[in-house]
Amino acid sequence: MLPNRFRFFALWSMLLFWTTTAIAAPIPVPAPPQINAASYVLMDHDSGRLLVNHNADSRVEPASITKIMTAYVAFQQIADGDLKLDEQVTISEKAWRSEGSRTFLKIGSQIDVETLIKGMIVQSGNDASIALAEHIAGAEESFAGLMNQYAQKLGMTNTHFMNATGLPDPNHYTTAHDIALMAQAMIRDFPQYYGWYSIRQLLFNGIEQHNRNRLLWRDASVDGMKTGHTSSAGFCLVSSAKRDQMRLISVVMGTPSDNDRMNDSQALLNYGFRFYSTHRLYPAGEVVTEAPVWMGKVTKVALTLPKDLYITVPRGQYEGVKTQAEVQEKLIAPLPVDAAIGKLVVRFNDEPLLEAPLYPKQAVERGNWLKRLWHWLLLWFK
Secondary structure, eight states: OOOHHHHHHHHHHHHHHHHHHHHHSOOOOOOOOOOOOSEEEEEETTTOOEEEEESTTSOBOOGGGGHHHHHHHHHHHHHTTSOOTTOEEEOOHHHHTOOSSOOOOOTTOEEEHHHHHHHHHHSOOHHHHHHHHHHHHSSHHHHHHHHHHHHHHTTOTTOBOSOSSOOOOTTOBBOHHHHHHHHHHHHHHOHHHHGGGGOOEEEETTEEEEOSOTHHHHOTTEEEEEEEEETTTEEEEEEEEEETTEEEEEEEEEESSHHHHHHHHHHHHHHHHHHEEEEEEEOTTOEEEEEEEESBSSSEEEEEOSSOEEEEEETTOGGGEEEEEEEOSSEESOBOTTSOOEEEEEEETTEEEEEEEEEESSOBOBOOHHHHHHHHHHHHHO
């Protein structure tokens, strides 16, 4: 029989092993929740990874979710200096007569751009949307052309807009995945205005209306974005929430009721936050690797990523992430900073996860003629 001190040591070692194993064990990822929607996605904002995907690229009607793009165009106009928040807009008869949800604008009145945008975001005002479109582009049809141009730039390849409101039209369509890309762009490109999507109520013209996104009252981590509904589109909701520096975007399209779109969006968000985590692999500008350069003023070039690189993986499984830099053979100067000369390959559990282009941290100029000649000779005999 072992002495007491040895028995104690053995028991302590076993306890330590079990505890360490329990802590290190990865959290199993179950199947995502089953929800009653025509299509839906759950996307991590920073990495862009789709965590849940059901009919993500199937064509759907966006209804009032369209107004995210209407606001995006307006914010871009402001960023470009072509529009101001305090700029006055004259309300046309077409805007005044618009059907559906309204901000209750008066025909011929002068309303500032900021009020119109907030009326469109919080109250989903069709009248405010049309007034903005006409003011920016002269006509709603011309404004829809701008919307489509920005949609293409954002990679929304399965989207086409016909109006600024989301009222039904056979050629007005999108997908759940494209909507997620649009929401991601709004949060990323206009953080100074994104907070408007968390406004719960807005008083205008003596009428107080409430934001239709009821998750703003239920979940403190939810800070946007937009509801949509028509009889043909069903009840739709784009939601975004942030918990512990991780932001998720859920898109639920074509549910039977307001309660369904709210409960289903909550279920997707809870699932994503519970079972996944996002990590920043490299910040923008950090040197990933170095590579030799021929015929340049310098013999080595540092390679970097132009923007922060994020990945999203199941919680507790970050150790399965591996990276490998792959650089073009025989880099020959000159090398401009805007030309990709390699890529960073990211794998998770030996499976490809993503690839990101690598760029020179600084431009490499050509060396003098003697150095070029010497390197040419070396390359010739190599």
